[in-house]
Amino acid sequence: MNMNDKMNGIYFVYDGECPLCRSAAYALRIKEKFGALHLINARTEADHPLMAEINKRGLDLDEGMIIYDGSNFYHGQTALEFMARHGAAKNSFTVFCKSLFRWRPITVITYPWMRGTRNMLIRNKNIGRIDNLNHKSTPIFQSIFSDAWDNLPPVLKKHYANRPYCNDIVTVSGHLDIMCKAPLTWLAPIMRLMGQIPPANEENVPVTVEFKSDLHSKAFQFNRQFYFKSTKPYAFRSQMIQVQDNVVIEVMRFGLGWKMRYTWDGTKVILSHKGYALKLFGHFVPVPLTLFMGKGYAEEVAVDEHRFDMITHITHPWWGKVYQYKGRFEIMEKLDG
Structure with missing residues (x-):
């Protein structure tokens, strides 16, 4: 047949x-x-x-x-x-x-x-996925960037090399200049409780980031460690979940997520703001927090085959730029699992 x-x-x-x-x-x-x-x-x-x-x-x-x-x-x-x-x-x-x-x-x-x-x-039951589409052989972000994937610089392909349903880990290390100002600083205790971005002001902060695959899903996990001078290391963990084409939601503690669109403009990767969402029982529910928290934005630019620059900032409609971190990272290690 x-x-x-x-x-x-x-x-x-x-x-x-x-x-x-x-x-x-x-x-x-x-x-x-x-x-x-x-x-x-x-x-x-x-x-x-x-x-x-x-x-x-x-x-x-x-x-x-x-x-x-x-x-x-x-x-x-x-x-x-x-x-x-x-x-x-x-x-x-x-x-x-x-x-x-x-x-x-x-x-x-x-x-x-x-x-x-x-x-x-x-x-x-400790049973693997069916994986009839052979996702394990393809980086998670290849479908997000779509045709633009082939045009990404080598260092950004290494950055986004993780495959789904496996134990891939890519480690990068670098330094960030971090700026946080009111009214976001007023929310610092809540931000720490919710495991959000570090509410701090400090330059040249050593940072290590692990990009981890999930053995049971297509999620792309971020494990960030910030090593501040006068406080213990600050952990900021999240996972990126593709919801449609190049639209991704970064989910943080308690299910709060930043919804963004990934694009490659020929010179840099751009993460543009699409709102906020709350993950409830497998669903992403839009939440109107942009007016309260501001719009997120991020971009990444290749420096050479091993290093890339990045910047992330939040701009509030009333208070202007209330948060930013920027710096340079180097690909340190890639483990295939």
């Missing part, structure tokens, strides 16, 4: 190592007008002709199950909606799907939770 042949019935592609997915696959019943229901375990039937088409279309099976009805592919949330619309009410599972997931607002809210549950179950 190949995709040029007529494929009759409904094909349900699922993760056979996920108890939740497996139970759904075995319990699903489809209306008779669609014909037979064919189950495909993505882990054991990777050579099925349908899998080749799924990969060609860039459908990530680690992000959701897939239903194919002979002409259309339904992925993740839309697959759940297909089950609700066209399932035959012959058992409690199908009745549950039809009663709950026929309403799109409900699937929008609940599907990330279901996907998170699946990921947790897989982690607990």
